[in-house]
Amino acid sequence: MRQAQTKAYIEFAQARTRPLYRSAWLLAGGDTHLAEDLVQETLSRMYVVWGRGSDKLGNPAAYAQTVLVRTFLMHRRRRATATERLTPDPPESGRQPAGGGTGDVALRVTLLDALARLGPKDRAVLVLRYWEDRSVEDTAEAMSATSGAIRTRTVRALERLRAELGEQAADLVPR
Incomplete structure (x- = not known):
């Protein structure tokens, strides 16, 4: 049973990583590193919830987007005093922007x-x-x-x- 849940989660994560990254990149104002961190945190939280039963989630993709936004807002509240400056252009990484x-x-x-x-x-x-x-x-x-x-x-x-x-x-x- 647990193995089936893990397999279903992996399929979900693979299918949703790119759309989550696009949203995270926009939320993070083009900061690719923060976007990747937000997606990783979101998928980690989804894994915990998934372990309790993915059938209770209803629409896992929408729930993941909600988790992403809340993770972003929580991150911003924590870093309200940070002095980092974001740049408008993503680094040359070969990755295509959203x-x-x-x-x-x-x-x-x-x-x-x-x-x-x-x-x-x-x-x-x-x-x-x-x-x-x-x-x-x-x-x-x-x-x-x-x-x-x-x-x-x-x-x-x-x-x-x-x-x-x-x-x-x-x-x-x-x-």
Whole structure:
């Protein structure tokens, strides 16, 4: 029985690692090392829960995304006084950035840079709502908040993102 659970978990982890990494990379503002740490922590927590019975999880992929966001927010709270500075460009690692590498590179870099300058909760709500394409209710559940709070945070986070982009946005959007 335990061996079957372990095999099912390994299959789950292999299937979800890349999507989790993409979300983590966006949440971490392009910090590949932090994104990898977040995914590892998420999968570790999933393994513990999986051992208690994966049939109780309902939708393991959605639960993993929720664990990822909560892990990110917890990490940010712990490092609130850290002095590290993130860079907008990932290191040359051969790894393709989230989104598959198509589209306007300048726009992507500008958006990721602006997203990285937002607070962790603002970044999390925008990633969940617009990158993960989650509903307000799903986002509220993942962030342990009410639907009204998520709507308000989304509007304010978009305003902050627009303010971060400033005049750059108009120059980068194709006409």
